[in-house]
Structure formats: C-alpha cells, structure tokens
Amino acid sequence: MRRLLLTAAVATTAALTLTACGTTEPAADDAKKKSAEPITLTDASGAKVTLDGPAKKVVGTEWNVVENLVSLGVEPVGVADVKGYKTWNTAVPLKNDPKDIGTRGEPSMDTIASLSPDLIVATSDLPPAAVKQLRKVAPVLELKAADAADPIGRMTQNLDLIARATGTTEQAGKLKKDFEAKIAEGRKALSDAGLANAKYAFADGYVVSNQVSIRPYTSGSLIGAVNEKIGLKNAWTVKGDASYGLAATDVEGLTKLGDVQFAYIGSDGDKASTPFNGVLAKDAVWTSLPFVKKGNVHRLPDGIWMFGGPGSMATYIDSVVQSLTK
Structure with a gap:
C-alpha cells in the first residue's frame, strides 16, 4: 500500500446552532467557514487525500487535468509542457502564465516543490514511483487517465473529483449541463x-x-x-x-x-x-x-x-x- 504523506487535518469545531435572539450568522460568514472546512477525497488509486480547504495553488501533470482546472476557473500554478499544451489545446487556453514543470511523463520534482502547491493533480499515466515522489512534495489527487469501458463517464468523474478538491462543484455542474446540451x-x-x-x-x-x-x-x-x-x-x-x-x-x-x-x-x-x-x-x-x-x-x-x-x-x-x- 502506497504511503501517503498527508495526515488527516484536525476537524474544526462542530457547527453552531444560532438561534439566540432570533438571529443568524451572515451568509458571507457561512460561506467563509464552509470554505475553511477540511476536504477528504478518495482518489482513483484508493488513497485518501485530505486538504485543509479548497485547493488554490494547484499543479497539473497532464493536459486533461489542466484543461479541467482552467474550465473550473482555477488557474494552475504549474503545468507539464506548457508549450505543448498551448499547441494542442487552444479550445481551452491557459489564462495565466504557469510554471513549466517538465514533461508529462517525467515532471520535475524540484520545480514542483518550489511552487509550494496545495495540491498536485496527476493521472495513472505517471509511473507509481513518480506519484510516490510527488506525495512527498504535496497532497496528490491521482485520477484514472482514461477508461475505454466508459470514456465519457471517466471524463466527468475526473472533473467532479477536481471540482470537489478545489471547491468548484457548482461550475462543474454547469460544465456537465452545457456538455449534454451540446451533444443534443x-x-x-x-x-x-x-x-x-x-x-x-x-x-x-x-x-x-x-x-x-x-x-x-x-x-x-x-x-x-x-x-x-x-x-x-x-x-x-x-x-x-x-x-x-x-x-x-x-x-x-x-x-x-x-x-x-x-x-x-x-x-x-x-x-x-x-x-x-x-x-x-x-x-x-x-x-x-x-x-x-x-x-x-x-x-x-x-x-x-x-x-x-x-x-x-x-x-x-x-x-x-x-x-x-x-
């Protein structure tokens, strides 16, 4: 069993029931508290990944991962083969100038570490040894790269996992709805x-x-x-x-x-x-x-x-x- 670097974050205090004097906490404060709650996910490898809150500084080691991040409104701080992405994926262009972390098959651990990411999103196309090394740098959400038994299902499952890790589930829902409309x-x-x-x-x-x-x-x-x-x-x-x-x-x-x-x-x-x-x-x-x-x-x-x-x-x-x- 692969060793995980992350330990579960300490749970925050239980939710308060605010009934005194007939008042409630402002919606903005509720949203702030929710965003600060720990997030625990199970990735495609079966590993538990725990984050202190929605990941903001995210590295993507594969282009489909990067595309999903951009589509969800998350600007990745590190991208594998930036030039290649810009050549082969202009349908969903990068909106920022991320650091090039090396090739998709062999990302630079030192470069990724220098970015101090909250989360690294990788796929099963990377060798297990490389994923193990990445886990020494930051939490890693490993996705199954593809599945010929259900290609579209795999695409949307990966999108949903990234959305949960980055607090963008609402945007993911919109993307899926728009995609279904485009098919029709x-x-x-x-x-x-x-x-x-x-x-x-x-x-x-x-x-x-x-x-x-x-x-x-x-x-x-x-x-x-x-x-x-x-x-x-x-x-x-x-x-x-x-x-x-x-x-x-x-x-x-x-x-x-x-x-x-x-x-x-x-x-x-x-x-x-x-x-x-x-x-x-x-x-x-x-x-x-x-x-x-x-x-x-x-x-x-x-x-x-x-x-x-x-x-x-x-x-x-x-x-x-x-x-x-x-």
Whole structure:
C-alpha cells in the first residue's frame, strides 16, 4: 500500500446552532467557514487525500487535468509542457502564465516543490514511483487517465473529483449541463442534415522515420464515445486498448473502411502530425480510397485536445457538425 504523506487535518469545531435572539450568522460568514472546512477525497488509486480547504495553488501533470482546472476557473500554478499544451489545446487556453514543470511523463520534482502547491493533480499515466515522489512534495489527487469501458463517464468523474478538491462543484455542474446540451444540439444538426448513423472514422497520424503510423479512435475512445452520442456510427473494426480505446494501423489498413466520412486532427505546430494532407498526398493507396476520391476527408481545426474535458469535446462537436454539413 502506497504511503501517503498527508495526515488527516484536525476537524474544526462542530457547527453552531444560532438561534439566540432570533438571529443568524451572515451568509458571507457561512460561506467563509464552509470554505475553511477540511476536504477528504478518495482518489482513483484508493488513497485518501485530505486538504485543509479548497485547493488554490494547484499543479497539473497532464493536459486533461489542466484543461479541467482552467474550465473550473482555477488557474494552475504549474503545468507539464506548457508549450505543448498551448499547441494542442487552444479550445481551452491557459489564462495565466504557469510554471513549466517538465514533461508529462517525467515532471520535475524540484520545480514542483518550489511552487509550494496545495495540491498536485496527476493521472495513472505517471509511473507509481513518480506519484510516490510527488506525495512527498504535496497532497496528490491521482485520477484514472482514461477508461475505454466508459470514456465519457471517466471524463466527468475526473472533473467532479477536481471540482470537489478545489471547491468548484457548482461550475462543474454547469460544465456537465452545457456538455449534454451540446451533444443534443450536435445530434439534431447531423440528423437534420441527413447524417444520422453516418459511417464515420476519426484518426490521427504521425510520420516517424518516413513511415506513416495511423491511430484509429475506436468506440472505446473519448472521441469515439462522443461520436456515437451525436449519432455517428464508428466505422473502425479494429480493437482499441483498454484505457484510451486507441488502435494502430497503416495506410493499407484504411482500405477496410470503405465509403465513410473520415476526419482527423493534426497541428501545424507539429509537422509530423499531419500526414493526411502531407506525405500521403501522393501515396497510391491513400489516393485510391473511396472517401479520398469523394472528398470526404475532413481536417478538423487545430487545438482540440482529443483526450480533454467537456470544453474540448464541445468544440470537437461543433467542428464535426460544421465539417460534415457544410
């Protein structure tokens, strides 16, 4: 069992019943007292995390964590790979200038310690040894990075845990409500355009050593789950991994898709991420594909993080609807 650094904070005095003289404590004082109460959470690892009150100085080691913090109105003091976040997630941009704490896979313990955070929010993508080291710096809320069995449920559960730790549950409720409304809006728009149950395949790709690798987003991916919520039929038949619902194929593998709507996201800030409108332009297999011949290849806007939170997914829905119905 992992050793926790935090011990439970001493409980505050019991709530007072203010009935004398028919008066009550001002609402502002009630809110202040409530905000000062200790918060105890159980994170995805099963660890108990106790905070003196809502965390204000928060470090995020993964971009979906950072996105949720920003969406909840919490400006993180430390972010892993700030440049990368700004490149890949412009749907929910940073509103402050956080300290870069290193890479997402290997954050700098010294840098994080120098920030004296109230809370570090990490994910299960970090090695257990790294999480153990982080717990020596500050309280750590470890989230399950992804779950192909329930991608949207995992996204909202992570949002809720962060909201409870930061005292922003009201904002979390609004984000979830807005996301559900966006799903309904997108589903109606696609249906009205005659695209209900349209076969659709989303992927991203990379060029490594002059070889093109393609990553299909199956029904177990967050994007795959969102696609189905808005009424699209996932055309991928390959099996994705148990966490992210991602698979691997090559250009030849695309021949199994048939006549579909094909969409992808790349980044002009990362040239290796745009093979579909780059090196494949002259590839005989690519140019022979039915959806390529028909012009049903859609590059969605840069800056939508495919593993993000409600903010990224809402922007994704808008982009899909616009691309498929224009």
